[in-house]
Amino acid sequence: MSDATTPVAALKDGIRRFAAARGWEPYHTPKNLVLALASEVGELCEVFRWLTAEESRAAPADPRLREAIADELADVANIVLLLSIHTGIDLADAVRVKMAKNELKYPAPPG
Amino acid sequence: MSDATTPVAALKDGIRRFAAARGWEPYHTPKNLVLALASEVGELCEVFRWLTAEESRAAPADPRLREAIADELADVANIVLLLSIHTGIDLADAVRVKMAKNELKYPAPPG
Amino acid sequence: MSDATTPVAALKDGIRRFAAARGWEPYHTPKNLVLALASEVGELCEVFRWLTAEESRAAPADPRLREAIADELADVANIVLLLSIHTGIDLADAVRVKMAKNELKYPAPPG
Amino acid sequence: MSDATTPVAALKDGIRRFAAARGWEPYHTPKNLVLALASEVGELCEVFRWLTAEESRAAPADPRLREAIADELADVANIVLLLSIHTGIDLADAVRVKMAKNELKYPAPPG
Numbered sequence: 001m002s003d004a005t006t007p008v009a010a011l012k013d014g015i016r017r018f019a020a021a022r023g024w025e026p027y028h029t030p031k032n033l034v035l036a037l038a039s040e041v042g043e044l045c046e047v048f049r050w051l052t053a054e055e056s057r058a059a060p061a062d063p064r065l066r067e068a069i070a071d072e073l074a075d076v077a078n079i080v081l082l083l084s085i086h087t088g089i090d091l092a093d094a095v096r097v098k099m100a101k102n103e104l105k106y107p108a109p110p111g
Numbered sequence: 112m113s114d115a116t117t118p119v120a121a122l123k124d125g126i127r128r129f130a131a132a133r134g135w136e137p138y139h140t141p142k143n144l145v146l147a148l149a150s151e152v153g154e155l156c157e158v159f160r161w162l163t164a165e166e167s168r169a170a171p172a173d174p175r176l177r178e179a180i181a182d183e184l185a186d187v188a189n190i191v192l193l194l195s196i197h198t199g200i201d202l203a204d205a206v207r208v209k210m211a212k213n214e215l216k217y218p219a220p221p222g
Numbered sequence: 223m224s225d226a227t228t229p230v231a232a233l234k235d236g237i238r239r240f241a242a243a244r245g246w247e248p249y250h251t252p253k254n255l256v257l258a259l260a261s262e263v264g265e266l267c268e269v270f271r272w273l274t275a276e277e278s279r280a281a282p283a284d285p286r287l288r289e290a291i292a293d294e295l296a297d298v299a300n301i302v303l304l305l306s307i308h309t310g311i312d313l314a315d316a317v318r319v320k321m322a323k324n325e326l327k328y329p330a331p332p333g
Numbered sequence: 334m335s336d337a338t339t340p341v342a343a344l345k346d347g348i349r350r351f352a353a354a355r356g357w358e359p360y361h362t363p364k365n366l367v368l369a370l371a372s373e374v375g376e377l378c379e380v381f382r383w384l385t386a387e388e389s390r391a392a393p394a395d396p397r398l399r400e401a402i403a404d405e406l407a408d409v410a411n412i413v414l415l416l417s418i419h420t421g422i423d424l425a426d427a428v429r430v431k432m433a434k435n436e437l438k439y440p441a442p443p444g
Contacts (some may be wrong), residue, residue: 003123003195006203008114018210021219027383030180031159031167031257034152035382037187038260041145041152042375048142049368050360052275056142060198069141070200073191074209076148077202080188084114087171089181091188092117098185099129108132138272146271146364149371153264160257161249164385225345225417228425230336240432243441252402253381253389256374259409263367263374270364278364282420291363292422296431298370299413299424302406306336309393311403313410314339320407321351330354 008081008091015081033083040075047072119192119202126192144194151186158183230303230313237303255305262297269294341414341424348414366416373408380405 019025047068048056059065084091130136158179159167170176195202241247269290270278281287306313352358380401381389392398417424 001203001207003119003201003203005118005120007116007118008122011119011203011206012114014206014210018213022217023220029164029167030170031162031164032382034155034159035253035257035260035378038149038152038156038257039375039378039382041149042372042378044145045149045368045372045375048145049365049372051142053140053142056140059141060200066198066200069198070205071209071212073194073198073200073202074205077191077206078209080184080191081206083184087177087180087184089171089177089184090114091184092112092114092122094181094185095122095125095188095192096112098182098189099125101182102129106133109134142368143271146267146368146371149368150264150267150271153261153267156257156261156264160254160261223425223429225341225423225425227340229338229340230344233341233425233428234336236428236432240435244439245442251386251389252392253384253386256377256381260371260374260378263371266367267371270367273364275362275364278362281363282422288420288422291420292427293431293434295413295416295420295422295424296427299428300431302410302413303428305406309399309402309406311393311399311406312336313406314334314336314344316403316407317344317347317410317414318334320404320411321347323404324351328355331356 008084011077012081012085015078016085019082028082028086030083030087033079033086037076037079037083040072040079044069044072044076119195122188123192123196126189127196130193139193139197141194141198144190144197148187148190148194151183151190155180155183155187230306233299234303234307237300238307241304250304250308252305252309255301255308259298259301259305262294262301266291266294266298341417344410345414345418348411349418352415361415361419363416363420366412366419370409370412370416373405373412377402377405377409 019028047065048059051059060069080091083089130139158176159170162170171180191202194200241250269287270281273281282291302313305311352361380398381392384392393402413424416422
């Protein structure tokens with residue numbers, strides 16, 4: 001299971017089943033999920049707050065820091081996927097649409 | 112292009128090319144990206160802060176709110192994908208590993 | 223009006239009157255205020271996300287950046303004061319109590 | 334020590350001494366402090382994420398929740414005060430200036 005071979009929808013299916021097996025759906029309003037997202041992002045901020053730019057670049061090469069970052073990044077991704085599930089907004093489509101808007105807002109310099 | 116057919120890596124490729132065409136990579140240290148993530152999550156919080164739980168559930172059915180949420184969710188997803196690129200942490204793998212930890216932490220009740 | 227001469231309660235009184243004159247109190251549940259706080263902190267993050275450590279230290283000397291930081295810091299302070307009002311938690315007391323806990327958690331090295 | 338009798342500057346003095354006694358000032362760049370602020374706000378979000386609006390209103394009456402909220406609110410206030418110290422932006426002045434801007438942006442309805 002890797003980003004190369006895993007469709008976004010496969011991740012969403014796993015997370016949907018996990019929450020359903022525990023009866024958590026009633027808590028997963030978009031508003032609650034947005035608060036949960038800010039909470040998980042806060043934990044990622046905690047890892048990096050006192051690191052220099054260089055230390056933050058080197059962090060993924062340190063096994064203990066790498067595990068902490070992967071853990072918190074997974075928690076953030078989980079909530080993003082739950083928001084996609086509970087708003088019915090397709091992430092791949094939203095990213096594509098937003099990138100098209102950003103192409104106009106930030107035109108690439110001639111290559 | 113939809114979550115059903117788009118591997119996570121395809122989204123990452125699009126975002127990597129977008130940033131490279133603009134020479135943005137030097138800014139994309141993990142530390143800076145985490146700050147950018149907190150900034151984008153703040154915009155999602157802004158959409159929901161005064162809505163009731165019910166209004167937040169209904170929000171995706173309102174075309175104007177749906178576009179705002181999709182826009183901000185895409186911005187958040189973009190930064191999560193950039194963090195995966197610049198830390199070398201595979202998102203599908205990190206989500207799978209974290210879900211296995213959570214299976215132990217929050218065992219599902221017997222079905 | 224400055225930090226030297228302004229009791230915390232005087233700031234709270236001004237903010238309470240501002241919200242009351244606009245009929246905003248019903249929106250100011252602790253939960254909504256916490257979401258608003260994450261939103262305002264996101265705007266502060268936006269100012270600093272691509273700055274180096276040195277640029278962030280120099281930022282308050284740049285008039286345009288100084289005004290942006292003061293604006294966003296005031297928005298954050300406003301929500302912190304509203305949370306104090308609507309939870310009945312005295313900020314000066316909470317800060318004193320927390321600092322006493324932190325004295326034990328992070329003992330100062332011998333002077 | 335209460336909000337009624339404590340000038341903002343007195344809180345700042347206590348926090349400045351606490352950090353100085355531990356040699357923490359070199360870490361307290363505005364950029365690092367903004368990341369620390371997002372981290373502390375995330376902990377406040379964690380307390381409220383699954384509570385209903387009513388439960389969030391009732392939370393300060395529950396001794397265990399009240400202590401958790403006071404702890405996290407103090408941590409947030411600490412970082413706001415450190416940002417004031419390290420940017421040289423007077424909080425009382427910034428709040429007053431911002432409220433004057435907001436008076437124009439959101440005029441009060443006739444009383």
